Amino acid sequence: MGSPSEFPQHVIPSPYDSAVSSLSYMPPWASFQSGNPYVATFEVDVVDYVTVAIVTESASDFQSMKMVVSDPNRNEVTPTFQTNESLGMDGLTYPTLTMAFVQPMAGQWCIVISTSCSDVKQAAVLIGYSGSLIWHSSLDTHQLLTGDTINVYAVATDKAGLLGRESGQMPKSMENAIVEDATVTLFNPNDTTSVRKMEPSLTNNSDTGKTLLLTIEPTVAGTYRMWTTVSGELMIRDKPVKFQRSSWMTFCVVDKSLRLTGKAHIHRDHLPLLSHSSMSSSCQKPHFWVAISVVPEASVNKVYRVYGQVWGKHLIFGSDVPVAWVSGMSDVSYDDTLGNIVSLRLDVEWLLKAWAFPPYSLRQVRIEEVDSFITVSSAENMKIEVSESLSNEVKHIVSINGSQLEMCTLQSNYPLPNSLKRFDENGGKLILVHGYCAQKGSFPESDFTDFAYFEDYQQSRSTDEFARLIQEFGDQFDSFGLAAHSQGGIASLHLYTYYESGLDKATGERLIQSIGTPYRGSPLAELLAAIGKLIGIGCGSNPDLSYDSMERWLAAIPADMQQAVHVYTTQYKTGGLINYCLLPSNLILSWPNDGVVEIKKTELPHGQPAGHREGECHTTGMNWPPQTRNPERNEEINRLAAR
Incomplete structure (x- = not known):
């Protein structure tokens, strides 16, 4: 509970403020085997560079695969450079071959993937664009209930449209872009699929006819995944060129x-x-x-x-x-x-x-x-x-x-009764918390003292479930502070806000410290879950980390609870032609990012900024060192942590 002055902070933001923006295109899923290659075309509407990423189950798949990319004249094009990385977040990663083509020719390109293996192989292909056209889509409500009507709005816009967008509104369309087709594939919770066309909206905003609409009336509770592909035409240097974009949107529907x-x-x-x-x-x-x-x-x-x-x-x-x-x-x-x-x-x-x-x-x-x-x-x-x-x-x-x-001091600052006070002043621990689907602890043990690893590896947990697991683990200690990576930071703040634990009895300067935490959501978890379902691996869906779900969660988190969190962030270094932590992640995330989390989505409105550094990425295997392995920062976290 808290002051009426905080009422405005607890209003759930408009769903239009947690929309999904895409600068990428995903062709149909790739399926291929010896003698039966995968062939797909894609439009290039940019002049700087285009990126092609191929995501598969195992790095060994690439040893038997051959990829040929050709330009509109059907000439094979050699990539300017390519990387062999892993697209993913925390412990959920997929081997990815990413090719960048600088100053590409506008028009229809082609990719052919073949293999010498007789077994059928599966892969996802992602095309990323450096141009300004952005496919922007949003739900019109946060009240996602069975039996209700949910409207999905979408528009082809650009950076100027997004910057000029008023809160609670869709952006204006890109002036020289004409959408010719927008097709939605809706994956329902009961494993059924439907394909529908978006139609012009006449009611959403002043951009009449250019904002598109799809109406959904869900009858089954669960997770819905929406894959939208859009195509059309725009002008580049006074010449008409075709464009394509696609986006993934995931949302939950619950029963009343x-x-x-x-x-x-x-x-x-x-x-x-x-x-x-x-x-x-x-x-x-x-x-x-x-x-x-x-x-x-x-x-x-x-x-x-x-x-x-x-x-x-x-x-x-x-x-x-x-x-x-x-x-x-x-x-x-x-x-x-x-x-x-x-x-x-x-x-x-x-x-x-x-x-x-x-x-x-x-x-x-x-x-x-x-x-x-x-x-x-x-x-x-x-x-x-x-x-x-x-x-x-x-x-x-x-x-x-x-x-x-x-007035008494409220919340966790109340004087604790003797029954809850820590009896052994040296009995506290610093609990190191990993993130979503992690395969091992994020922080190196050599950098910490009086600590314990929270271990719930290779799992996809909701925020509330994650928080209660930390609470249960912490019950063995007289008191504890938390140093958390990625989703672990969200779960830590949730625990402190809603449940009693040893965190309330800790003494020291910093109760919770987080690094690389998407307090306002990340689009990667659901895309990775979709890819995992295709190729048969992964930790499962986690729509709790979507933009709209995190905005709803944050709307009721009190300011004084947020103030207990010290927030570290990192990103790639800038100055090159293409700057990245993970090249395929740049196809999905806005810039700058740490390879998993967009910097703008790490914002905790009342949290304590603890430092931002360039040249560090979310985890291992990226273009710069991992953010959790910086000895200097870890020494600070360890020294200032409450226990």
């Missing part, structure tokens, strides 16, 4: 498992309310519980994230007054008065600080599914019932103590 009834009431726990004497001496921690009535409508989850804003009537003026926001994880329990409920804690100090009398109300209420943070039910305003005896008691305390309020 709970419904708010519009009823809520306050009850008090066993702790005494503040007395006049306690206000003048030591600050205690009494609190209420706000019980919110719900009706189960489908299979109910074990826990939900609940958020609301408490309002009351001012003691003197009688006007509506904001009290506090309240939020937390809650299971569905039973209340004798309301039946099925979810509950949120409300400390009485906030009522005193606002001089707030009953009647109280709860505004901007939302109940979210914890694996995707999709709102399953919401309400603009509901009255909070207060019993007459409790109402009189609150009025008495507010009127007596309001002018003498000494």
